[in-house]
Amino acid sequence: xxxxxxxxxxxxxxxxxxxxxxxxxxxxxxxxxxxxxxxxxxxxxxxxxxxxxxxxxxxxxxxxxxxxxxxxxxxxxxxxxxxxxxxxxxxxxxxxxxxxxxxxxxxxxxxxxxxxxxxxxxxxxxxxxxxxxxxxxxxxxxxxxxxxxxxxxxxxxxxxxxxxxxxxxxxxxxxxxxxxxxxxxxxxxxxxxxxxxxxxxxxxxxxxxxxxxxxxxxxxxxxxxxxxxxxxxxxxxxxxxxxxxxxxxxxxxxxxxxxxxx
Numbered sequence: 001x002x003x004x005x006x007x008x009x010x011x012x013x014x015x016x017x018x019x020x021x022x023x024x025x026x027x028x029x030x031x032x033x034x035x036x037x038x039x040x041x042x043x044x045x046x047x048x049x050x051x052x053x054x055x056x057x058x059x060x061x062x063x064x065x066x067x068x069x070x071x072x073x074x075x076x077x078x079x080x081x082x083x084x085x086x087x088x089x090x091x092x093x094x095x096x097x098x099x100x101x102x103x104x105x106x107x108x109x110x111x112x113x114x115x116x117x118x119x120x121x122x123x124x125x126x127x128x129x130x131x132x133x134x135x136x137x138x139x140x141x142x143x144x145x146x147x148x149x150x151x152x153x154x155x156x157x158x159x160x161x162x163x164x165x166x167x168x169x170x171x172x173x174x175x176x177x178x179x180x181x182x183x184x185x186x187x188x189x190x191x192x193x194x195x196x197x198x199x200x201x202x203x204x205x206x207x208x209x210x211x212x213x214x215x216x217x218x219x220x221x222x223x224x225x226x227x228x229x230x231x232x233x234x235x236x237x238x239x240x241x242x243x244x245x246x247x248x249x250x251x252x253x254x255x256x257x258x259x260x261x262x
């Protein structure tokens with residue numbers, strides 16, 4: 001309450017991930033069919049929606065601008081839709097992982113799928129994909145949280161949460177776009193100028209005079225996700241072995257080439 005009051009006074013954005021600590025405490029997977037079958041402690045959708053209801057109420061009372069990080073539930077998407085219709089100054093992102101994976105991808109305790117928030121149900125995934133297309137969800141984030149190999153070579157419930165995501169953000173966004181009939185410019189906007197606008201920075205566009213931070217990619221070129229193909233020190237990802245379209249060939253930062261791959 002106080003933080004939002006101060007933020008509203010100075011025009012700051014408050015960044016929050018909606019999760020009720022008590023409802024999610026000591027749990028490791030979505031509270032559903034797979035968690036029950038595998039004997040894993042479940043995190044209910046209510047852990048997100050209870051926290052989200054509190055955040056939205058405080059935002060309405062204080063007028064603070066809020067960005068919600070990594071929405072994961074169908075109910076959360078609907079709550080955000082209603083909040084935007086009421087004119088609340090809220091924005092939201094979704095992890096690229098949650099646009100393509102569900103609780104069933106845990107399989108037999110695949111620790112690479114131990115993420116936070118957890119991978120949810122198929123209906124949640126469908127709502128997230130549609131919510132992003134409609135603009136209820138504003139942007140896609142990589143949720144780049146690489147984990148040391150040893151921290152993943154543990155039983156599922158003990159393994160550290162997270163996955164490498166930076167190099168997969170583009171191809172996973174393109175894969176979502178292809179599956180939902182979203183145009184390439186609209187898909188790219190979800191990871192460029194729309195996030196920049198939320199951050200309040202002049203970036204993510206190719207206007208005359210803009211800083212030449214540019215990623216050049218071949219949208220129809222496929223590459224296989226393998227540890228050796230990832231430059232990031234973290235190699236753990238649920239998408240290992242999958243072929244994805246969208247191969248980066250050049251990266252420029254402030255007009256200088258910092259990456260080139262033929």
